Each structure stands twice: as structure tokens, then as C-alpha cells.
Amino acid sequence: MNQDKKEFCFCTLACGKNYRDLALLLAKDIKKYSPNSSFIVLTDSPSDFSQQSNVLAFQHRQQSVKFYHDKRFAIAKGLSLFNSCIFIDADMRILAPVPQFPQWISRPGITARGCENMPKKYAKVLAGNPDAKLLKEFQVAKKAASKLNLELENQDINFVYEYLFAVTKDSGKEIEFLKQWEILASYCELNGLYDSEGNAIGLAAAKAGLPVRWSAMEGISFFKNRVEFVRIKKGESKMEDMAIYFEQQAKLEYPERFIGKRIILKINKTLKYLYNFLRLRIITLKDFNFYYR
Numbered sequence: 001m002n003q004d005k006k007e008f009c010f011c012t013l014a015c016g017k018n019y020r021d022l023a024l025l026l027a028k029d030i031k032k033y034s035p036n037s038s039f040i041v042l043t044d045s046p047s048d049f050s051q052q053s054n055v056l057a058f059q060h061r062q063q064s065v066k067f068y069h070d071k072r073f074a075i076a077k078g079l080s081l082f083n084s085c086i087f088i089d090a091d092m093r094i095l096a097p098v099p100q101f102p103q104w105i106s107r108p109g110i111t112a113r114g115c116e117n118m119p120k121k122y123a124k125v126l127a128g129n130p131d132a133k134l135l136k137e138f139q140v141a142k143k144a145a146s147k148l149n150l151e152l153e154n155q156d157i158n159f160v161y162e163y164l165f166a167v168t169k170d171s172g173k174e175i176e177f178l179k180q181w182e183i184l185a186s187y188c189e190l191n192g193l194y195d196s197e198g199n200a201i202g203l204a205a206a207k208a209g210l211p212v213r214w215s216a217m218e219g220i221s222f223f224k225n226r227v228e229f230v231r232i233k234k235g236e237s238k239m240e241d242m243a244i245y246f247e248q249q250a251k252l253e254y255p256e257r258f259i260g261k262r263i264i265l266k267i268n269k270t271l272k273y274l275y276n277f278l279r280l281r282i283i284t285l286k287d288f289n290f291y292y293r
Contacts, residue, residue, distance in 0.1 A: 008084035008105055008166070011040040011074040015062060019090045020048045021252045027052045029094035036100060040085070042074045056081070065276045066194035069185035075167055076178050084168040089224065091253060092163065093245055096221035104218065108170035109211030110177075110201070113220075114161030118152050118202065121159040140191045141199040144184055147290060148207045158212040160201040163224055166217075173210040180204035186284050189277075190291055225249055 010030055014023035023041055030039045031054045039055050046057035058077055064070045071087060078085025084105045088094075104111050118141075124130045125138040138152075145152040167174055184200035193199075205212045223245045231237035239246075257265070284291040 007082065007101055008086060008168075009038040009040050009056075009078050009082045010034070011042075011078040011085045011087055012090045013042050013060070013067070013071055013074045014090040015042075015044045015060065015067065015070075017045075018253050018255065020045060022249065023090040024049065024052065025248065025252070026088070026090060026092060026094065027055050030054060030098075033094050033096060034098035037098070038082070040074060040078050040081070041090075042070070042077060062272070062276060064185060064194070065189045065273060065280060068195045068197050069181070069189070069200065071162060071197060072178055072181045072185070079167060079169060079174055084166055086166045086220075087162070087164070088222075089163045091225070091249055093223040094220065095223055097219075099219040102217070102219045104215045105166050105168055107211075107213070108168050109173075109213065110160065110165055110167055110205055111213055111215045111217070112158075112160045112165035113215065113217050114163070115158045115165075115202070115212060115214050117155050118157045118159055119155060122152075126153070137193060137196055137199065140188060140193050140196070141203070144187050144199070145203055147187070148180070148184075148203060150203060150206055152203075154206075157206045158202045159198045160205075160212060162197050162201060163227075164217065164220070164222065165201075170210055173208045176208035177204050177210045180207045183290075186280060187291060189280055190284060 012023055012026070014020045020043055023043070027039050027041070027049065030037055031052070035054075037054065041049055041055055041057045042060035043049065043057055044060060046059055049055040049057040060070070060073060062070060063073065075085055075087055086105070119126060122134070122138045125135055130138065142152040150157065181200050181204040184204055185197070188194070188196045188200055202212060223242065225246060228237055228242050228245070232239055232242070
């Protein structure tokens with residue numbers, strides 16, 4: 001595969017058979033609708049993608065406690081090979097042709113399909129009317145921001161919805177961004193927030209001076225189940241048109257299994273969680289003042 005003429009790639013994280021199968025569906029979409037694009041997949045079983053010619057599959061072992069923050073490794077690999085990478089969740093689909101080089105990807109920094117500034121994200125907290133989960137997320141994010149000498153309520157700091165966003169190189173700021181994300185990933189997970197990568201991305205970008213902007217990402221027509229439910233509710237989409245995508249995802253992401261298999265998987269998941277959390281505790285002890293005070 002000649003990468004010299006390619007300016008951008010798609011990338012994702014696909015560990016576990018369910019997500020490998022979903023990523024294979026997505027790979028076929030990308031092959032069909034963006035035939036000149038490479039699709040970088042970090043996975044626990046690269047051989048599953050050996051028959052998919054547009055996939056560059058790399059072995060990956062879980063680093064985060066619950067995988068969410070491991071997305072940064074897919075982005076790092078993408079940027080090591082291309083000038084820009086588009087991160088897309090493995091359970092998404094591409095529905096129509098993608099431009100050979102989308103205009104919005106040419107701007108350095110982060111371009112996100114969904115983002116909002118922190119005051120808007122935490123408007124309920126700032127108004128004194130949050131739910132418990134949102135309040136905890138705000139408190140951890142605010143303390144993390146202060147450790148980086150940032151102000152969470154700054155209008156210029158964005159929460160990034162991480163299911164679809166692009167990163168384009170910006171004179172090395174993207175490298176510092178990934179370093180800061182690693183620090184924030186550990187801090188969030190030590191405080192019990194495992195799916196808070198949107199905060200980490202926004203704060204890491206702010207610390208690194210990497211621009212973050214919203215874009216409709218014209219040219220990428222996609223399916224994402226929770227986004228599609230909102231579109232259907234607003235009358236912007238029809239369930240009958242999208243039913244096949246909902247069915248395919250449900251079949252692969254939540255396959256029927258015998259009870260014995262489900263018990264084994266649950267035990268393995270618990271053991272993996274305990275191992276990764278203990279590992280995180282040990283690794284972060286070297287920076288005790290930052291993580292524990």
C-alpha cells in the first residue's frame with residue numbers, strides 16, 4: 001500500500017471479538033466509500049483483519065482500566081504514518097462516498113463532529129442543578145484542570161465527543177496533546193471516571209495549545225446508534241431506513257451466549273479490571289504529588 005500520496009487515514013480501537021466484528025463491517029464501508037483511504041485498527045487480534053486490504057492492523061494490549069482512554073494510541077499510530085487521522089468508533093458505519101480530501105481536515109488541530117465549551121457542558125452544575133454523575137465528572141475535571149494551571153470554566157476549553165473527530169498535525173503540538181491526555185487519563189481513572197475521555201481530550205488540547213473546533217464534517221455520512229436515535233426523534237431520520245444498521249450492530253455487539261460463557265466473560269472482565277487498576281496505582285505512585293494530593 002503506497003502511503004506517500006495519502007494525507008489522512010481513518011483509525012479505531014477494536015479489542016474483543018464483538019468489536020473486531022463491528023470494525024470489520026466498518027472497514028468494508030471505508031473500502032467502498034473511501035477506497036483510497038487506509039484504516040488503522042489497534043486490536044488484540046490483527047489476524048482477523050488480514051483479508052481486508054485497506055486495513056493496517058496493529059497489535060494492542062489494553063492500557064487503560066476500561067479501554068476508553070486507549071483511543072489515544074490509535075490516534076498516535078495514525079499520526080505516526082499520516083498527516084491527519086480521523087478517529088471513528090468501531091461500532092459506527094459509513095453510509096456514502098467520502099471526499100478524497102475533506103476541506104475541514106486541512107486545518108491543524110482537532111476537528112470534532114460534536115464538541116461544546118466547558119461552561120455549556122456543565123451548565124447544570126454551574127446553575128446548581130446537576131445529577132450525581134455530572135457533578136462528579138465536573139469536580140474531577142475541575143481539579144484536573146487546576147493541576148494543569150487551566151480554568152475549567154474557560155469558554156475556550158472544549159469538551160470533545162469522542163466518537164468521531166479528526167486530528168491534524170500542528171508543529172508538534174499534537175505530540176504534547178497525546179502526552180497530556182495520558183496524564184489526564186490516569187488522573188480521571190484514579191478518581192473513578194473511566195469514560196471521561198471527552199474532558200481529557202479538551203483539557204489536553206488546551207494545555208498543548210492545540211486548537212479544537214466543531215465541524216459538521218461535510219462529506220462523512222455516518223451511522224452511530226445513539227446519534228441516530230436523536231435524529232429519529234427529531235424527525236431527521238426514519239427507523240425503517242436505519243433498521244438494518246441497528247440490527248447488524250445489536251447482533252454483533254450483543255450476541256446470544258450460553259450462561260456458562262457469559263459467566264466466564266464476566267469473571268475475565270472483572271479480573272482484567274482489577275489488574276489494570278492495580279497497575280495504574282503502581283505506575284502513578286512515581287508522581288504521587290500530582291495524582292494523590
